[in-house]
Amino acid sequence: MCGIVGLFLKKRALEPELGAWFSEMLICMSSRGPDSAGFAIYGESAPSGKVKLVLQHPDLKFDWSVIAHALGREFREKPTVEVSSSHARFVVNEDLQAIREFLRRNFPEVRIMSAGRRIEIMKETGRPESVVERFSVRKISGSHAIGHTRMATESAVTTEGSHPFSTGVDLCLVHNGSLSNHNRLRQKLFREGVKFYTENDTEVAAGYFAWKLEQGATLKEALASGLKDLDGFYTFTIGTENGFAVLRDPIACKPAVLAETDNYVAMASEYRSLANLPGIESAHLWEPEPAVIYNWSRTDVR
Amino acid sequence: MMFTQTVDLAKASVRSLNERLHALEPERDEEGWRVLNPKGAHAIACGLRVPVTVEIEGHAGYYCAGMNQKATVIVHGNVGTGVAENMMSGLVHVNGNASQSAGATGHGGLLIVEGDASARCGISMKGIDIVVKGSAGHMSAFMAQAGNLVICGDAGDALGDSIYEAQLFVRGTVSSLGTDCVEKEMRPEHYHILEPLLKRSGCAANPSEFRRYGSARKLYHFQIDHAASY
Numbered sequence: 089m090c091g092i093v094g095l096f097l098k099k100r101a102l103e104p105e106l107g108a109w110f111s112e113m114l115i116c117m118s119s120r121g122p123d124s125a126g127f128a129i130y131g132e133s134a135p136s137g138k139v140k141l142v143l144q145h146p147d148l149k150f151d152w153s154v155i156a157h158a159l160g161r162e163f164r165e166k167p168t169v170e171v172s173s174s175h176a177r178f179v180v181n182e183d184l185q186a187i188r189e190f191l192r193r194n195f196p197e198v199r200i201m202s203a204g205r206r207i208e209i210m211k212e213t214g215r216p217e218s219v220v221e222r223f224s225v226r227k228i229s230g231s232h233a234i235g236h237t238r239m240a241t242e243s244a245v246t247t248e249g250s251h252p253f254s255t256g257v258d259l260c261l262v263h264n265g266s267l268s269n270h271n272r273l274r275q276k277l278f279r280e281g282v283k284f285y286t287e288n289d290t291e292v293a294a295g296y297f298a299w300k301l302e303q304g305a306t307l308k309e310a311l312a313s314g315l316k317d318l319d320g321f322y323t324f325t326i327g328t329e330n331g332f333a334v335l336r337d338p339i340a341c342k343p344a345v346l347a348e349t350d351n352y353v354a355m356a357s358e359y360r361s362l363a364n365l366p367g368i369e370s371a372h373l374w375e376p377e378p379a380v381i382y383n384w385s386r387t388d389v390r
Numbered sequence: 391m392m393f394t395q396t397v398d399l400a401k402a403s404v405r406s407l408n409e410r411l412h413a414l415e416p417e418r419d420e421e422g423w424r425v426l427n428p429k430g431a432h433a434i435a436c437g438l439r440v441p442v443t444v445e446i447e448g449h450a451g452y453y454c455a456g457m458n459q460k461a462t463v464i465v466h467g468n469v470g471t472g473v474a475e476n477m478m479s480g481l482v483h484v485n486g487n488a489s490q491s492a493g494a495t496g497h498g499g500l501l502i503v504e505g506d507a508s509a510r511c512g513i514s515m516k517g518i519d520i521v522v523k524g525s526a527g528h529m530s531a532f533m534a535q536a537g538n539l540v541i542c543g544d545a546g547d548a549l550g551d552s553i554y555e556a557q558l559f560v561r562g563t564v565s566s567l568g569t570d571c572v573e574k575e576m577r578p579e580h581y582h583i584l585e586p587l588l589k590r591s592g593c594a595a596n597p598s599e600f601r602r603y604g605s606a607r608k609l610y611h612f613q614i615d616h617a618a619s620y
Contacts, residue, residue, distance in 0.1 A: 340509055340528075343471065343489070359430035359449050359470060373449075373468060375489060375508050378528065 089239045090264040091117025094325040094355040096232040096332045096384050107228035111220045114235040116361040118216045121237030124250040125219040126211025128260040128327050131230035133205050134179050141178045142201040142208050152176040162190055173222040175210050204258030206329050211250040231389045234327045236262040243288045253291045256298030258329040263290040265321035265342045311335050311381045331385025340378035347371040353384050393424040400427040416440045435463045455482045474501045493520045502591045512539045521591040531558050542595050550603055558603040559584050570609035574602045
């Protein structure tokens with residue numbers, strides 16, 4: 089089943105509220121996905137020339153200073169580290185490809201959750217409310233966030249099988265549904281040089297969109313070609329550095345509701361998740377049409 | 391409407407509301423129940439069996455007024471998937487929009503949607519009457535078996551796919567007709583069905599503006615000549 093939610097704030101002044109509003113939306117979707125939960129928050133940008141890297145280690149007691157020192161030695165820099173439960177956020181120089189390779193070679197048990205100027209992904213197995221508590225999501229501020237509560241069908245209940253999936257810089261995807269042509273598409277993308285780390289169908293969709301964007305497509309163009317190339321059931325919510333998008337497959341079996349006010353655009357699998365947002369009584373409420381791309385962005389994100 | 395009971399779902403569970411509604415005795419004169427703070431909760435006022443009126447003040451979630459018999463359920467808001475699914479009799483009146491599969495498999499009674507209904511409205515309907523004052527989404531009346539679906543706005547793709555004997559009346563455009571669904575002539579007996587349905591629904595639309603669609607009856611009688619098409 090799975091539940092997905094997205095909240096995009098239109099005004100900078102509201103950004104401190106993001107975590108609190110978004111947490112309630114996510115927890116409400118526990119009944120659709122009690123296995124695990126994850127979210128991507130787009131918060132304050134890394135300083136110029138730097139990127140944020142979110143890493144995860146299965147051992148809660150893992151000493152992250154080991155990684156900080158190793159990165160410091162290898163790349164002659166002083167990365168800043170902030171630990172949150174099983175995750176740690178590093179701010180590093182922009183040489184992402186080299187850092188990824190270095191981490192995979194030297195710390196294979198460390199997983200890269202996200203990389204980008206603004207994105208931070210955190211995901212864990214367990215009930216959504218406990219995941220929200222563990223990462224103190226209520227206190228996080230930012231311009232937009234997307235989240236997922238999972239009821240696993242396609243692959244095992246593990247941290248790496250949880251959503252969101254990120255395969256591109258500042259890009260991530262949450263998915264309700266299942267893709268039927270993911271094995272063939274994974275092979276095709278693999279030949280194009282796209283790397284995958286799980287057997288999960290959603291990771292293939294995330295990889296597909298990242299690959300399209302890398303080839304120069306706009307987000308809208310990438311999603312439009314996804315309608316042709318992805319076979320299966322899906323409601324996707326996609327986060328980018330300064331915006332978010334919603335897309336349902338042409339049959340539209342998987343639910344989605346959108347709400348828009350002067351202050352925000354909110355998306356959820358069900359209205360229940362939107363019911364406690366401020367101003368929802370007068371929001372424009374609608375169900376996104378099948379095979380229609382909806383996207384919003386802001387120019388003043390920092 | 392005089393309300394004899396008000397149930398606030400911010401304080402009481404849907405289960406306790408439904409249990410109280412199920413315990414009503416048919417001979418008692420129940421005037422009306424009012425439900426506050428539905429906030430998209432599922433299965434509100436499901437399985438009612440007595441002629442009580444329930445008004446829901448806000449948006450309801452999935453399967454609202456499902457399996458209804460005799461009761462009148464009025465929603466002052468939108469409804470989620472499967473409103474009035476498998477309704478047997480009575481009236482369900484949605485003042486907002488309805489999500490997918492509105493009136494699915496319904497055997498009887500009347501479902502009125504003041505706004506739009508999304509995909510698969512009236513899927514597998516078995517005798518229910520549905521009046522959508524706005525438009526209905528794709529694959530509406532899929533495998534519809536009996537009853538009447540009235541769409542005052544437009545119908546989406548594949549209207550009436552694999553339809554059996556239900557009657558479809560559409561005032562606006564039809565994006566496309568599904569397999570074995572064809573346009574049919576409006577004869578006097580069809581106006582006799584449509585006019586009272588529009589009147590009961592408080593719809594001022596002129597019956598002469600509607601076109602009728604139904605089954606070509608070529609799909610459900612297997613014909614060996616068509617074997618190659620399956």
